[in-house]
Structure formats: structure tokens, C-alpha cells
Amino acid sequence: KQWYQRRVRGKKNISLALESFSILCKQYPSCHLVIAGGYDPRVSENVQYHLELEKLAGDLHITDHVTFLRSVDSATKLCLLKRSTALIYTPSNEHFGIVPVESMYCGTPVVAVNSGGPLETVQDGCTGFLREPVNSQFAEAMRRFVEDEGLTQRLGNNGRRRVEECFSFQAFSDSLNSAVLELCLIG
Numbered sequence: 001k002q003w004y005q006r007r008v009r010g011k012k013n014i015s016l017a018l019e020s021f022s023i024l025c026k027q028y029p030s031c032h033l034v035i036a037g038g039y040d041p042r043v044s045e046n047v048q049y050h051l052e053l054e055k056l057a058g059d060l061h062i063t064d065h066v067t068f069l070r071s072v073d074s075a076t077k078l079c080l081l082k083r084s085t086a087l088i089y090t091p092s093n094e095h096f097g098i099v100p101v102e103s104m105y106c107g108t109p110v111v112a113v114n115s116g117g118p119l120e121t122v123q124d125g126c127t128g129f130l131r132e133p134v135n136s137q138f139a140e141a142m143r144r145f146v147e148d149e150g151l152t153q154r155l156g157n158n159g160r161r162r163v164e165e166c167f168s169f170q171a172f173s174d175s176l177n178s179a180v181l182e183l184c185l186i187g
Helices: 014-027 044-059 074-083 099-105 135-147 151-167 169-186
Strands: 002-006 032-036 066-069 086-089 110-113 128-131
Touching (some): 014 032, 014 086, 014 135, 032 074, 044 066, 086 099, 086 135, 099 110, 099 151, 110 135, 128 135, 135 151
Parallel strands (some): 002 032, 002 086, 086 110, 110 128
8 A cells, every 4th residue: 555645844843644654553564554745855844854864764664655746747646646546645734635636536545634625625434534643543544455455446436526626627616606606696
């Protein structure tokens, strides 16, 4: 099983993904975590945080189970999304956030912090899992995918359907059209 986490920035709380994954890895050592994208070597915060994450992976004894891809192009991002068991989305109180929607569109379920944008996009138990930013809760959600071979496909299919129904251009157009018609009827 492969897990995917995007964006290497401190506020994204990637340490939650690493610490949760280390719990999972003790029981299922064949799992792998890919942390990809959002890295700019010209930004000192990115460089420092990346070093901190590599050290944390070493301290957790999961270095052999984690791949850091500092910067990825769109094709690689798409490949990672389509091939991963789930997207691990760890920022708290994040705005709407396009990353979970991209993941669900690719048919990949999302394990996200139960706050901010994911409350609008991810349906707990249907398109992924919403959890408090607690290592044991994230590890438990990841474990469910390992123990239920069909879970990724079922939740992934639901996620794709949700994006098409709620977040596609057609869905936004229909919603805007309804709002405008309602305003015209009121006015």
C-alpha cells in the first residue's frame, strides 16, 4: 500500500502523516509513504522543514518506508494520485483546498483532518475519512485501507462521483444559475 502526502511546508503538519504512518508501519511493514511537491530550494522555510521531516523519519525508523519527492510535475502528481491507496491531508483549518478534490477526482480516497475545507469536500466513511489531528486516529484510518482490499476502490469511486456532482464546472454552473434565477424571482 502506498500513501501520498502533498506540499512540504510547516503549516501543512506533515509530521502528523509521518508519525501516524510509523504506527501503521509497525504492523504493516510493506507500506510506503510518498511526500511530494511544494518544495522550493530558494525558500529557507522549505529547506529547513524538509530537513526536519527527514530527521523525524529517521527518528521514527521509517526512512526505508518514506520517499521524499521535493518537486513534482503535473504528470507525476497525477500518477501518484492515481496509484496511491489514499491521500493523507494533514493541515488543520485549511481553506477549501483543491488537493482533496483533485484526489477524489482521480478516484483516490482522502484521509483528512476534521476541520476547514475537508468538511465541505470529504464525506467521512464515503469518500475517505475525517479525523482529529491525532496520530492514532490517522493510523487507524490508514489501517482500514490495508485490512479491506476493496476499500480504496469503493471510496475512490464515491469520491469521483462526488466531485462530478458537486465540484465540477457543470455543478458550479447549475448552482450559479439557480441562485441568479432565485434572485430574479425575489427582485
